[in-house]
Amino acid sequence: MTLYHFGNCVALIYVPYYLTYKYSGLSEYGAFWKCIQAGCIYMFTQLAKMLILATFFPDNVSDLGSDVLGEFLKSTVDLADLVGLYVVLAGIPGKGHSKVLTAGIGWATAEVILSRALLLWVGARGAEFDWKYIQKCLESNISLVQHIATATLIWLWSRHDLKSNFKPVVTALLVFSSYKPLLLDLVLKFLLAGPWVGLFVKAVVTLIVGAFTLTIYAGLAQVIGIF
Amino acid sequence: MWIEEAEELFKGYLPYYVLIVLPIFIIISPASPVLASHEFPVYRMQHFDLHGMSHGSRSAAVNLEARSLTDWSTSRHCIIVKLQDLSIDHFRNIRQKAGALLVVLPNDLSKLNAEEKQHLLLLEHDMLSQEISVPVYFAIWTSQLETILDEVSQNVATNDLSKSAAEAMISSVAANGYQFVVSPGTTSVKQDVKLATIQGHLPGYNQDGKVPTVAIVAHYDSFGVAPNLSFGADSNGSGVVILLELARLFSTLYSDPKTRGNYNLLFLLTGGGKINYQGSKKWLEDQLDALDGSVIQDASFVMCLDTLSAADSLYMHVSKPPKEGSPASLFFKELKTAADQFSTVTVDGVHKKINLADDILAWEHERFSIRRLPAFTLSTLKSHREMSRGTILDTRKNLDVNKLVQNVKVIAEALSNFVYNVSQGEILGGSLDVDKNYIEAWMDYLTSQPRSPQLLSNKDNALVTFLKDNLNKYLRDVKVSYAVPDKRDPDFLFYDVTKGTVNVYSVKPAIFDLVLTFAIIVYLGVVYLFVQKFSLLYATACSLTSSKIKQN
Numbered sequence: 217m218t219l220y221h222f223g224n225c226v227a228l229i230y231v232p233y234y235l236t237y238k239y240s241g242l243s244e245y246g247a248f249w250k251c252i253q254a255g256c257i258y259m260f261t262q263l264a265k266m267l268i269l270a271t272f273f274p275d276n277v278s279d280l281g282s283d284v285l286g287e288f289l290k291s292t293v294d295l296a297d298l299v300g301l302y303v304v305l306a307g308i309p310g311k312g313h314s315k316v317l318t319a320g321i322g323w324a325t326a327e328v329i330l331s332r333a334l335l336l337w338v339g340a341r342g343a344e345f346d347w348k349y350i351q352k353c354l355e356s357n358i359s360l361v362q363h364i365a366t367a368t369l370i371w372l373w374s375r376h377d378l379k380s381n382f383k384p385v386v387t388a389l390l391v392f393s394s395y396k397p398l399l400l401d402l403v404l405k406f407l408l409a410g411p412w413v414g415l416f417v418k419a420v421v422t423l424i425v426g427a428f429t430l431t432i433y434a435g436l437a438q439v440i441g442i443f
Numbered sequence: 444m445w446i447e448e449a450e451e452l453f454k455g456y457l458p459y460y461v462l463i464v465l466p467i468f469i470i471i472s473p474a475s476p477v478l479a480s481h482e483f484p485v486y487r488m489q490h491f492d493l494h495g496m497s498h499g500s501r502s503a504a505v506n507l508e509a510r511s512l513t514d515w516s517t518s519r520h521c522i523i524v525k526l527q528d529l530s531i532d533h534f535r536n537i538r539q540k541a542g543a544l545l546v547v548l549p550n551d552l553s554k555l556n557a558e559e560k561q562h563l564l565l566l567e568h569d570m571l572s573q574e575i576s577v578p579v580y581f582a583i584w585t586s587q588l589e590t591i592l593d594e595v596s597q598n599v600a601t602n603d604l605s606k607s608a609a610e611a612m613i614s615s616v617a618a619n620g621y622q623f624v625v626s627p628g629t630t631s632v633k634q635d636v637k638l639a640t641i642q643g644h645l646p647g648y649n650q651d652g653k654v655p656t657v658a659i660v661a662h663y664d665s666f667g668v669a670p671n672l673s674f675g676a677d678s679n680g681s682g683v684v685i686l687l688e689l690a691r692l693f694s695t696l697y698s699d700p701k702t703r704g705n706y707n708l709l710f711l712l713t714g715g716g717k718i719n720y721q722g723s724k725k726w727l728e729d730q731l732d733a734l735d736g737s738v739i740q741d742a743s744f745v746m747c748l749d750t751l752s753a754a755d756s757l758y759m760h761v762s763k764p765p766k767e768g769s770p771a772s773l774f775f776k777e778l779k780t781a782a783d784q785f786s787t788v789t790v791d792g793v794h795k796k797i798n799l800a801d802d803i804l805a806w807e808h809e810r811f812s813i814r815r816l817p818a819f820t821l822s823t824l825k826s827h828r829e830m831s832r833g834t835i836l837d838t839r840k841n842l843d844v845n846k847l848v849q850n851v852k853v854i855a856e857a858l859s860n861f862v863y864n865v866s867q868g869e870i871l872g873g874s875l876d877v878d879k880n881y882i883e884a885w886m887d888y889l890t891s892q893p894r895s896p897q898l899l900s901n902k903d904n905a906l907v908t909f910l911k912d913n914l915n916k917y918l919r920d921v922k923v924s925y926a927v928p929d930k931r932d933p934d935f936l937f938y939d940v941t942k943g944t945v946n947v948y949s950v951k952p953a954i955f956d957l958v959l960t961f962a963i964i965v966y967l968g969v970v971y972l973f974v975q976k977f978s979l980l981y982a983t984a985c986s987l988t989s990s991k992i993k994q995n
Binding site for chain 2: 220221224227228231232235236239240342344345346350357430431432433434435437438
């Protein structure tokens, strides 16, 4: 039964990634290696982040909310993710769609494999049942959307032909998506929301960010003529 | 195709046999059992053989679903139940059909009312009356256990016919189950079992030269339905305490040659008293078969002390009424005189013949009476069948020290009057008197740990060493002798595993996983549609922006 549950979790976590890869047309571009490259850059970025965190934030096991400034500074380190994604995007030749999707999916897949696989292997296979694992899986699905949106925003930000009145919006969305985990954690902590509500809020916020990004992207894509 | 690319990847870097190794890896890698949400210490029921008869629960490993008393049906269920709810009929049913039993004991046994105590005594007696093939464990009540008990008993509702079918279905899918796992290893026969018997004496002095002996005997072990819960405050902590107090008092008297008594005093702390007095049996055999005669052979009487704080009435149990004028009858008279000081204390003799057809002896003195030594047992219990002689209820909190002190006074006075052959003598009193603090301290020490014979039978047991060292302070020639079961035809056998830890996993029924799979498939279908129809969404976004561009 427990191995079965593990199978359930794996299906829930990885199948959406596969579906996105398969049906977004990426497989036709031969973007498999590019995705792996993106994953490697993800790993490198995380390593750099960990070095910074370990150097400047030695006691990063404080309770959330007790040290908001410290948490804020720690989240600032997450801006390195944006740099990493920028590097990934720069390394991928091609048109807007495939470029953005390859970077986003590669990045998100690397994250999901590196941060979730071991957790599921150790946790979800045990005899003990816990909703936690299902929640983690759904959260990974949300982060897929988030990463694709972030990659798109970075691409938009790096474009010179983006209308100047969109530039602050894009920057604001980028900064927001970087600090989003901290903000949401704080809000949920003060609302005393349960894990399911938290998950729902995350999903809604991410979808809103995604919708904004899509709209801006669609506008630019039409102007520069990629469909 | 992605698959083809992946194939290339596999060709280049990963050999195909990984596809075989991986499933094997999944199968053989152990699921870690430590990640349980709850862990409780549990105490296993007695498990021993005596004279070829099996007693107690014969198995130990549990890996079963928890069910309540009203809800279980097969041997795949472990029943968790509060002591108060478990009736003897239920237990008999469980013994035959269930998979395992976990009894939750209240965390303070002294707070039970008289009826509940009686219930526990009867239940214990019934549980131990014949061997049980299923594992039986006891746990002490905690609030977490209460939660589990509640949840488990709520599952009864699934069988409730008053609910609608939909409700029943939902609850059967969403029910919180619990899996109890106790993996204590195998229950094998305990090796190197040694029952220690500690002896020591105070030499008396008589002008004739021939000094008779009075032996004082108490067994120091305890008994109850679970070895680790048998603290045995009254039975036989009280006997040991009285013996130690007598040793202390008389050692002071005997230390000065002028006040030395006319009798040798032999003190004997025997082991294995609860398993048919194995310790005293072995000791007697050794003493009587020894080539040079032993002091016990010319004993005036052997006084066994057993369970002496339960009541005010003292009983002198004999297997043959002592002849008029014999030391035992003189002592009995002294005892009556001593008891007269206390208005509440009564002293009576009880005569019960030794039943040679029965393997199990009633009182410890019968061991000595069989070997034709004049012996009797002093106890506050009227019958050897009293269930309070071996129960987990017998704890320090259930013991009345004042009664114990009073009984010590009676016995000490009677013995001193007898030894110095004075009537109404004021030998004890003043600086040399029964010390309540001493008695309390000993009682606290003895009841601070379970004293089941199987727990005390290992080599160099701390309690045995402590008792020996203390007797050494007061007595001469303190020796420890050991009773070891015969290799071929053992009188008694103990088994390992007296306690363990139960891991409680919260689990969901198998049907829940199927429902979950179904839900995941539906969810993935939605994701598929979303990805597939993303172009529609994109088109909407385009139309939004294009209208904006036109407006601009």
